[in-house]
Amino acid sequence: MYSYPDSFSRVIENLSRLPGIGYRTAERLAIFLFKSPPEKVGELATAIAELKKRVSYCKLCGNFTSNELCSICSSAKRDHSIICVVEEAKDIIAIEKANQYRGLYHVLKGAISPLDGIGPDDLAIGELMERVKDGSIKEVILATNTSAEGETTANYLCQQLKPSRAKLTRIACGIPVGSSLEYIDEITLGKSLTARVEMTG
Amino acid sequence: MYSYPDSFSRVIENLSRLPGIGYRTAERLAIFLFKSPPEKVGELATAIAELKKRVSYCKLCGNFTSNELCSICSSAKRDHSIICVVEEAKDIIAIEKANQYRGLYHVLKGAISPLDGIGPDDLAIGELMERVKDGSIKEVILATNTSAEGETTANYLCQQLKPSRAKLTRIACGIPVGSSLEYIDEITLGKSLTARVEMTG
Numbered sequence: 001m002y003s004y005p006d007s008f009s010r011v012i013e014n015l016s017r018l019p020g021i022g023y024r025t026a027e028r029l030a031i032f033l034f035k036s037p038p039e040k041v042g043e044l045a046t047a048i049a050e051l052k053k054r055v056s057y058c059k060l061c062g063n064f065t066s067n068e069l070c071s072i073c074s075s076a077k078r079d080h081s082i083i084c085v086v087e088e089a090k091d092i093i094a095i096e097k098a099n100q101y102r103g104l105y106h107v108l109k110g111a112i113s114p115l116d117g118i119g120p121d122d123l124a125i126g127e128l129m130e131r132v133k134d135g136s137i138k139e140v141i142l143a144t145n146t147s148a149e150g151e152t153t154a155n156y157l158c159q160q161l162k163p164s165r166a167k168l169t170r171i172a173c174g175i176p177v178g179s180s181l182e183y184i185d186e187i188t189l190g191k192s193l194t195a196r197v198e199m200t201g
Numbered sequence: 202m203y204s205y206p207d208s209f210s211r212v213i214e215n216l217s218r219l220p221g222i223g224y225r226t227a228e229r230l231a232i233f234l235f236k237s238p239p240e241k242v243g244e245l246a247t248a249i250a251e252l253k254k255r256v257s258y259c260k261l262c263g264n265f266t267s268n269e270l271c272s273i274c275s276s277a278k279r280d281h282s283i284i285c286v287v288e289e290a291k292d293i294i295a296i297e298k299a300n301q302y303r304g305l306y307h308v309l310k311g312a313i314s315p316l317d318g319i320g321p322d323d324l325a326i327g328e329l330m331e332r333v334k335d336g337s338i339k340e341v342i343l344a345t346n347t348s349a350e351g352e353t354t355a356n357y358l359c360q361q362l363k364p365s366r367a368k369l370t371r372i373a374c375g376i377p378v379g380s381s382l383e384y385i386d387e388i389t390l391g392k393s394l395t396a397r398v399e400m401t402g
Contacts, residue, residue, distance in 0.1 A: 018234075045250035
């Protein structure tokens with residue numbers, strides 16, 4: 001069967017292994033790359049090759065970093081007495097974009113999910129306990145997802161962290177800002193009612 | 202504003218330049234790559250870097266190739282007296298998959314499109330005339346798309362090639378195999394009626 005030249009097929013094959021990219025999309029991308037100026041293509045190839053060499057996980061919190069510690073853990077401007085616990089490193093970017101939090105983070109690298117065979121021992125919970133142990137942490141914000149797995153993980157962490165002197169909080173559930181009530185599921189709506197806050201002024 | 206480490210951002214930025222890949226998808230791909238085994242990532246980077254070095258256009262027909270001539274033009278098993286004219290090199294792969302054609306190809310590298318400022322001189326039409334000139338070509342199949350631009354191009358080529366001794370044909374328009382008539386647009390349906398063929402046996 002006639003097909004693309006080998007070097008071409010190799011790009012298609014490699015691209016189609018990426019999540020959400022099927023054979024047809026990979027084909028289209030390979031053709032686009034082939035038609036792009038060589039320096040742009042070289043740039044992409046180099047960027048990908050460098051990624052694994054230059055980036056690793058922060059030794060303290062598990063965030064992406066190109067140094068031993070990430071720029072948040074090593075910053076004197078951040079409040080080192082609060083830890084916000086998230087499932088994945090990319091959640092840190094999302095929270096940082098909100099521009100409301102000035103403390104540190106801790107990445108669990110997942111959530112407790114018995115169906116997927118992921119228990120507490122598969123997550124970076126031991127490392128979190130270690131960070132909280134010496135009593136310098138005043139608050140631990142549990143910012144795991146509000147999915148079943150995230151809730152289970154938050155509840156488990158709450159039990160584990162109770163003996164520590166740190167205050168334990170959970171991110172608020174409720175109606176997303178700018179939403180119409182009619183499109184909100186009843187569980188969220190229920191939560192937003194029970195967690196209602198008094199209006200002042 | 203806090204963001205990903207530089208090497209990470211560079212991958213995201215480069216990926217999000219690809220067609221159909223927005224920032225969010227690029228972010229997801231970069232995270233996937235970062236979590237993949239280094240050899241897989243290296244393979245992708247190398248494949249992309251090699252693409253522009255190893256693959257070029259066939260000097261005769263404009264197909265993708267890693268040699269001077271593509272494997273179709275240089276094959277003795279193909280019928281060198283028929284040329285199938287297509288808009289893009291990727292159309293060759295599509296036709297080859299159909300496994301019905303054993304002649305050669307000619308890639309125009311586009312179609313006449315006055316709206317986009319693409320005229321006959323911007324396409325590989327001169328090269329096609331050159332190939333047909335010596336009279337060894339018995340048939341030219343015009344397999345440009347059935348879009349307005351493709352039709353215009355086919356009509357233009359028909360005029361240009363008329364003086365040659367080659368028979369000129371156009372791929373058939375009609376109902377795609379396996380379709381329900383109710384979903385077919387009226388222009389296609391009309392064409393399939395005027396171009397109806399007699400049933401035998």
